[in-house]
Amino acid sequence: MTDASTLSHMNIKDMSRRWLKRGEGGRLHAENIPLHHIADVVGTPFYCYSAGALRDNYARLKAAVAASGVSICFAVKACSNINILAELARQGCGMDIVSGGEMARALAAGTPPERIIFSGVGKTRAEIHGALEAGVYQLNVESQAELDIVAAVARETQIRAPIALRVNPDVDALTHAKITTAKKDSKFGIAIGEIPALYAAASARPELRMVGLAVHIGSQILDLTPFRDAWSALAGLVRRLRDDGFSVERLDLGGGLGIGDDIQAGPDLAEYAAIIAATVGDLGCKLNIEPGRWLSGRTGVLASEVLYVKQSAGTPIAVIDAAMNDLMRPALYSARHPVLTDGPARAVEPGSDDVCRIVGPICESSDDFGKYEGLGTVLAGDLLVFDNVGAYGAAMSSTYNSRDLVAEVLVDGERFRVVRRRATIADALQLEQPEAWHSKKNPVG
Numbered sequence: 001m002t003d004a005s006t007l008s009h010m011n012i013k014d015m016s017r018r019w020l021k022r023g024e025g026g027r028l029h030a031e032n033i034p035l036h037h038i039a040d041v042v043g044t045p046f047y048c049y050s051a052g053a054l055r056d057n058y059a060r061l062k063a064a065v066a067a068s069g070v071s072i073c074f075a076v077k078a079c080s081n082i083n084i085l086a087e088l089a090r091q092g093c094g095m096d097i098v099s100g101g102e103m104a105r106a107l108a109a110g111t112p113p114e115r116i117i118f119s120g121v122g123k124t125r126a127e128i129h130g131a132l133e134a135g136v137y138q139l140n141v142e143s144q145a146e147l148d149i150v151a152a153v154a155r156e157t158q159i160r161a162p163i164a165l166r167v168n169p170d171v172d173a174l175t176h177a178k179i180t181t182a183k184k185d186s187k188f189g190i191a192i193g194e195i196p197a198l199y200a201a202a203s204a205r206p207e208l209r210m211v212g213l214a215v216h217i218g219s220q221i222l223d224l225t226p227f228r229d230a231w232s233a234l235a236g237l238v239r240r241l242r243d244d245g246f247s248v249e250r251l252d253l254g255g256g257l258g259i260g261d262d263i264q265a266g267p268d269l270a271e272y273a274a275i276i277a278a279t280v281g282d283l284g285c286k287l288n289i290e291p292g293r294w295l296s297g298r299t300g301v302l303a304s305e306v307l308y309v310k311q312s313a314g315t316p317i318a319v320i321d322a323a324m325n326d327l328m329r330p331a332l333y334s335a336r337h338p339v340l341t342d343g344p345a346r347a348v349e350p351g352s353d354d355v356c357r358i359v360g361p362i363c364e365s366s367d368d369f370g371k372y373e374g375l376g377t378v379l380a381g382d383l384l385v386f387d388n389v390g391a392y393g394a395a396m397s398s399t400y401n402s403r404d405l406v407a408e409v410l411v412d413g414e415r416f417r418v419v420r421r422r423a424t425i426a427d428a429l430q431l432e433q434p435e436a437w438h439s440k441k442n443p444v445g
Contacts, residue, residue, distance in 0.1 A: 019050035019411075020301065020387070026344040028385055030411040035303050036342055036383055038416055042407055044383070045304040045322035046422075047394045049079075051087050051412035053299040058091045061291065064269040068277050070287045073117050075255045076102040078292025078391040079300070083410055083419035085109035088295070094137070096255070096290040100127040103134065113137070117252060117288065119166070119214070121146075121188055128153045128161075138162040140214040140252060142189055147202055154207035161207060164214040164252055165199060167192050169233040171217050171226050188216070195237060196244065203246055210246070212285060213237065216254030220293060224267055224275055227256075231279035238283055251280055255290035259297045261338055261388060266294075293391035300390025302327055302406075303342075306382040307361070315371070316356050318378045323360030324367040325400040327386060327393055331366040339369075342383035345376030358384065362401050394420070399428055 019031050028035045030048050038048060062072060073094035076085065080102060085095065086109040094115030095106040106116055118131045119140040128150055131139060141147050141163050154161040168189030190198060195213070203210045217230050231253060238248045253276065260266030280287065304322035311317070329335040339358065348354050356375050360367040369386070378384070397406050405423035409416055 019053040028342045032414040033411050033416050046407040048409045049300045054087050057295050064273045068281045073290050075290050075292030079296040080395050082109045132157050132159040138164050140164050140166045142166045151207045160209050162209050162211050164212045166214045169230045171230045212248050212250030214252035218256050220258040221256040222258040228275050235280050251285045252288045257294040297391035302386040302389045318358050323362040325398045326406040328396040330369050338387040339372050340385040
């Protein structure tokens with residue numbers, strides 16, 4: 001994912017992808033299953049995930065941070081399919097959630113509630129009530145107003161609420177403005193200077209059990225310096241609170257660890273782990289991280305068929321059957337995903353530029369995935385594959401333009417299965433069957 005104007009045809013070997021590979025005739029395989037075979041069975045477009053890659057990513061990250069005793073909670077918002085969550089839960093991964101719906105998904109996937117962290121800036125009373133009743137690990141609270149509501153719900157349920165205050169350290173994550181979450185004007189968290197007084201006041205409330213602090217500075221972070229800055233600030237805050245006589249048992253270090261592509265390498269895990277150890281490793285706190293994209297992003301692809309090829313100002317335009325409702329990130333963040341052809345790239349005619357613009361069928365100019373180099377001549381009927389879409393892909397999909405909700409497929413070795421069926425217009429129309437009319441009640445008196 002890069003903001004470069006064009007992307008070259010990706011070399012899978014260079015990407016160190018063991019699950020996405022080319023077989024005979026250059027046909028793409030997900031683990032041991034040809035993608036065109038899945039397309040024949042399921043239809044296009046569809047998301048395809050690798051169970052093996054997901055397990056491998058979790059094992060690699062767990063090993064990297066093991067020396068500091070860090071626990072991992074997957075950011076459910078990145079990829080909320082319960083089958084993906086279940087794969088991670090079976091490995092011992094916890095879940096970071098931001099809604100009651102995500103809590104229901106995490107629990108349905110087999111995640112023990114004591115491995116669930118409830119984040120988010122706008123929790124409702126019902127969500128807080130459900131979280132306390134379920135027995136989640138902690139609630140990350142983001143304002144005085146939210147703290148008051150949590151305390152009220154805790155009194156009602158007679159369940160003492162485990163609370164971590166989310167700190168806004170005013171650190172620029174050096175990522176896209178729409179996925180930066182810890183600058184002073186962000187809607188997220190509590191200004192770091194306000195934390196000591198709020199922590200002290202909250203510690204005096206019998207309904208609340210103050211367990212620690214949380215921070216999350218943004219998403220798709222490739223330069224690790226902002227992590228060092230934020231966690232160093234967090235460590236200083238812990239020491240101040242302890243000097244004031246308060247207990248700080250836990251630190252939630254947030255997520256945001258980015259992934260690389262064929263243009264820019266991803267962060268080094270050893271360096272990431274070393275920064276954790278150097279900044280907060282000596283505090284004696286229980287540590288959590290909340291990766292989303294890093295765990296699932298590179299485990300998924302989106303396969304789409306080319307419907308038509310047209311010309312515009314000398315540039316071929318491939319109109320595909322996937323659209324912005326299936327993969328929103330390009331329209332929302334100007335994000336770009338590497339694109340692969342299923343089969344060998346065809347040579348272009350002599351004198352022609354090897355550039356193809358890829359667009360979807362939605363009636364919006366923003367339904368445009370961009371210009372790509374190195375794909376060769378693209379023809380109707382070809383299968384094109386967007387890479388690095390296992391995070392914030394299907395989770396953001398919709399039925400805009402009354403299109404079907406995209407299907408999801410999970411591959412594991414030599415087998416695959418549909419893990420979210422394609423929801424059709426017939427399904428959508430059923431949701432819109434009207435209920436009985438309600439009439440205005442007559443005023444009393």
